[in-house]
Amino acid sequence: KAVRPQIFAKFSTAAEPSSKQPSPLRVPNLIGGAFVDSRSSTSIDVINPATQEVVSQVPLTTNEEFKAAVSAAKQAFPSWRNTPITTRQRIMFKLQELIRRDIDKLAINITTEQGKTLKDAHGDVFRGLEVVEHACGMATLQMGEYVPNVSNGIDTYSIREPLGVCAGICPFNFPAMIPLWMFPVAVACGNTFVLKPSEKDPGTHMYDYRLGKHITMHAGDIYSGNIYGFHFLGEWTTNHSDYLCFSHEGASIMLAELAMEAGLPNGVLNIVHGTNDIVNAICDDEDIRAISFVGSNTAGMHIYARGSAAGKRVQSNMGAKNHGIVLPDASIDATLNALVAAGFGAAGQRCMALSTVVFVGDSKSLEDKLVERAKALKVNAGTEPDADLGPVISKQAKERICRLIQSGVESGARLLLDGRNIVVPGYEHGNFIGPTILTDVTADMECYKEEIFGPVLLCMRADSLEEAINIVNKNKYGNGASIFTSSGIAARKFHTEIEAGQVGINVPIPVPLPFFSFTGSKASFAGDLNFYGKAGVNFYTQIKTITQQWKDLPGGSGVSLAMPTSQ
Ligand code: NAD
Numbered sequence: 228k229a230v231r232p233q234i235f236a237k238f239s240t241a242a243e244p245s246s247k248q249p250s251p252l253r254v255p256n257l258i259g260g261a262f263v264d265s266r267s268s269t270s271i272d273v274i275n276p277a278t279q280e281v282v283s284q285v286p287l288t289t290n291e292e293f294k295a296a297v298s299a300a301k302q303a304f305p306s307w308r309n310t311p312i313t314t315r316q317r318i319m320f321k322l323q324e325l326i327r328r329d330i331d332k333l334a335i336n337i338t339t340e341q342g343k344t345l346k347d348a349h350g351d352v353f354r355g356l357e358v359v360e361h362a363c364g365m366a367t368l369q370m371g372e373y374v375p376n377v378s379n380g381i382d383t384y385s386i387r388e389p390l391g392v393c394a395g396i397c398p399f400n401f402p403a404m405i406p407l408w409m410f411p412v413a414v415a416c417g418n419t420f421v422l423k424p425s426e427k428d429p430g431t432h433m434y435d436y437r438l439g440k441h442i443t444m445h446a447g448d449i450y451s452g453n454i455y456g457f458h459f460l461g462e463w464t465t466n467h468s469d470y471l472c473f474s475h476e477g478a479s480i481m482l483a484e485l486a487m488e489a490g491l492p493n494g495v496l497n498i499v500h501g502t503n504d505i506v507n508a509i510c511d512d513e514d515i516r517a518i519s520f521v522g523s524n525t526a527g528m529h530i531y532a533r534g535s536a537a538g539k540r541v542q543s544n545m546g547a548k549n550h551g552i553v554l555p556d557a558s559i560d561a562t563l564n565a566l567v568a569a570g571f572g573a574a575g576q577r578c579m580a581l582s583t584v585v586f587v588g589d590s591k592s593l594e595d596k597l598v599e600r601a602k603a604l605k606v607n608a609g610t611e612p613d614a615d616l617g618p619v620i621s622k623q624a625k626e627r628i629c630r631l632i633q634s635g636v637e638s639g640a641r642l643l644l645d646g647r648n649i650v651v652p653g654y655e656h657g658n659f660i661g662p663t664i665l666t667d668v669t670a671d672m673e674c675y676k677e678e679i680f681g682p683v684l685l686c687m688r689a690d691s692l693e694e695a696i697n698i699v700n701k702n703k704y705g706n707g708a709s710i711f712t713s714s715g716i717a718a719r720k721f722h723t724e725i726e727a728g729q730v731g732i733n734v735p736i737p738v739p740l741p742f743f744s745f746t747g748s749k750a751s752f753a754g755d756l757n758f759y760g761k762a763g764v765n766f767y768t769q770i771k772t773i774t775q776q777w778k779d780l781p782g783g784s785g786v787s788l789a790m791p792t793s794q
Contacts, residue, residue: 252283254429254500256292257483259299260493265292265500271426276342276618277608277657283340285429288501293508296497300392300419301514303494308389308417310492312366315415321489322411323359326352329485337402337478338609340428342617342658343573345609348403352478354738355407358759361741362415368764369416378793380778387768389417390516390540394509396530398522399427399620400576402478408745408758409519410486414495416767418517421497422479423509425522427620429500430480510534517767519758520544521578523678524750531753542754542766544578544747546678547706551581551735552695552721555588557711561733563593565711567600569735570684571662574616578751579707579729579736583668583675583685585695590688594666598644601662601684606646608654618658619681625658628681632663635674635685640665646682670698678704692717700726705749709735728752 253270255262265286273283326333334348343351361368371386395409402425410420424430483496499505506526509515510533517540520530527545534541551569553562569581586593609617619625629647636642646661666686668675675685689695699708709731710721718732728748731737739745744760746752756766 254283254285254480256286256288256296256500257480257496257498258292258296259302259497260487262480263292265289267292271502273340273427273429274621275339276620277610277651277654277659279656283429285426285500288499288505290504290508293499293501293505293512296421296499297392297512297514299494300421300497303492304389304391304419307414307419307492307495310417312369312417314490315417316363316365318486318490319359319363319365319411319415322486322491323356323363325485325489326356326359326482329481330356333403333478333481335610336430336481337428338617340430340478341399341402341609342620343576343609344614344617345612347573347617348609351401352403355401355404358404358407358741359411361759362411365415365764368761369768371770377774378791381774381776381793383772383774385770385772387416387764388771390767390769391418392421392515393418393517393519393767394421394423394512394515395519396423396506396509396522396526397425397479399425400573400578402428402430403482405521406479406482408521408763410496412759412763413519413767414486414491416764418767419495419497421499421509421515422483423499423501423505424479426500426502428478430478430482506530507533510539511537513537515539517541519766521758527753540754540756540766542756542758543752544745544758545751545753546680546704547578547580547747547751548583548675548678548702548704549579549581549707549709549727550583550585550699550702551709551711551731552585552587552689552692552699553590553593554692554710554712554714554717556713556717558713558733559593559596562711563596563600565709565733565735566597566684567604567662569709571601571604571616571682574619574660575682576619576680577736578747579738580680581707581709581735582679582683583687585687585689585698587689587692587695590666590686594643594664594686597684597686598664601644601664604662606649606659606661607651608657616662616682618654619660620658622658624681625660628660628679628683631674631677631679631681632665632683635665635668635672638672638674640668640672640674640685643686670701692720696721696724700724703750706747706751707731707737709733709737 265288267286267289269287270284272281275282330352333352337348369387373384375382377383393413397405413420518534521544524545527543531541531543604615605613607614643664646663649659649661651659663683668685668687705727707729708725708727722730728746729737741759744757744762746757756762
């Protein structure tokens with residue numbers, strides 16, 4: 228049986244000074260089926276937000292390499308689009324099986340780079356996996372329409388064809404789910420793809436120094452080699468935290484490996500890393516036909532404008548401020564649990580986090596109970612089994628969140644629970660913020676107008692459901708909104724009048740499953756066709772309509788130049 232050298236256990240401890248770590252891995256690009264290091268000399272450190280260890284370095288891919296990725300996707304397109312849809316579906320079937328096989332490994336790698344708890348990281352993978360499952364039925368989803376005999380002996384039918392090369396630009400907060408919202412649907416439709424993961428959690432790869440190449444390992448693999456410059460002989464395990472040190476293979480790279488293992492041909496999926504320059508290159512590139520973007524409004528509106536100006540389809544899912552309205556007749560226990568889970572889960576770094584509660588009527592006792600429950604949450608590194616919420620992504624994010632909390636206090640909000648000074652034993656340098664609750668918040672405060680994207684719950688008050696709906700509708704964002712009530716009449720009024728794209732009734736995070744679509748609205752979405760579901764298939768396909776006639780045409784009846792009409 229394989230032996231595990233001590234050195235790895237040693238390097239995995241959080242307290243280990245970073246100077247003793249082997250030099251960090253550079254995240255490779257994936258171009259034409261090969262994982263290749265960028266020639267760029269500029270890279271950004273990817274930092275474990277719980278420990279501040281440098282997990283890896285992400286290169287700012289050169290323009291030449293970007294062009295090579297697009298060219299690989301362009302070359303792969305003709306044969307991929309002609310690959311039978313049943314074959315494309317079978318690759319999706321295999322991909323979903325492989326994601327299930329490696330879900331533990333994917334989750335631990337997400338936690339290492341992104342910080343969320345392992346349980347939450349599983350959810351991240353699982354919600355993406357469901358999109359892959361849906362893409363397994365692409366033949367039915369992509370089906371066209373047929374009307375026989377639209378005119379005498381003439382039939383018309385329409386088919387949904389792939390567009391060509393499509394691109395995806397991802398945020399940091401769901402390193403598995405969001406790439407999986409994009410490329411499985413795109414490639415199952417017959418497109419080829421260039422993915423740009425977030426530079427904050429781009430996904431690393433294991434590199435064998437002896438072989439001089441990147442390697443892939445799966446749970447149960449026996450490996451003898453030279454990872455990180457140290458000889459390693461052992462069995463790969465995903466369920467032991469001691470081995471975190473060499474499991475720095477993040478979600479997007481792993482998913483691409485799995486897709487290739489599932490049978491995706493070289494060049495169908497490519498990955499390039501970088502920041503603004505590479506994003507602008509995607510917007511401007513003549514061979515890219517469509518862009519899927521998920522992230523902040525600043526980047527999203529820029530990409531929507533620049534990509535559209537260059538003639539591309541763009542779907543842009545952006546920021547949010549989701550409200551939960553609580554009526555006095557709501558089931559108290561269930562509602563409080565829902566508010567705590569949806570406000571503080573993933574440390575508030577979800578675009579569908581419920582970040583604002585509007586209590587209708589007296590809220591004092593509910594706020595007290597909310598504080599009690601929020602206080603009981605355990606803030607810890609995501610790898611610790613008792614963690615309810617992990618750190619936020621970066622020092623800068625922590626500073627911004629703390630500044631917005633302070634601005635709320637200075638403009639008159641009351642701090643019911645302050646998580647800013649939390650210290651997590653063993654992870655003193657982590658970017659932790661404990662659950663924070665501000666009340667007496669009003670619509671003119673900066674903390675209300677801005678998306679905080681941290682574990683901060685704002686409480687507001689309204690005298691009636693009417694007034695509460697008004698508050699929500701005046702907010703510029705429209706990603707999601709929920710109501711907590713036992714009245715069907717109130718719920719119906721709410722879902723009819725509320726201006727948000729994803730509505731929950733006693734459901735705090737109403738993110739639709741992939742047979743529907745992710746339907747944010749107002750400032751939370753730009754574009755016409757939403758992510759996944761039927762709209763997602765429509766986004767990645769264009770309609771061609773064919774009119775055919777197979778009959779002997781009458782000979783000597785002459786030529787008519789009049790507009791043909793159906794007879
Ligand atoms: P971000 O906008 O900073 O980054 C997203 C991507 O855009 C990254 O790949 C980044 O490299 C690129 N980018 C950033 N600034 C850019 C610029 N000026 N020019 C060109 N490219 C740029 O977002 P983030 O911080 O990674 O993610 C958090 C945001 O994403 C939040 O606003 C959250 O609400 C939003 N989000 C929305 C959804 C949704 O479905 N609506 C889902 C997840 C996250």
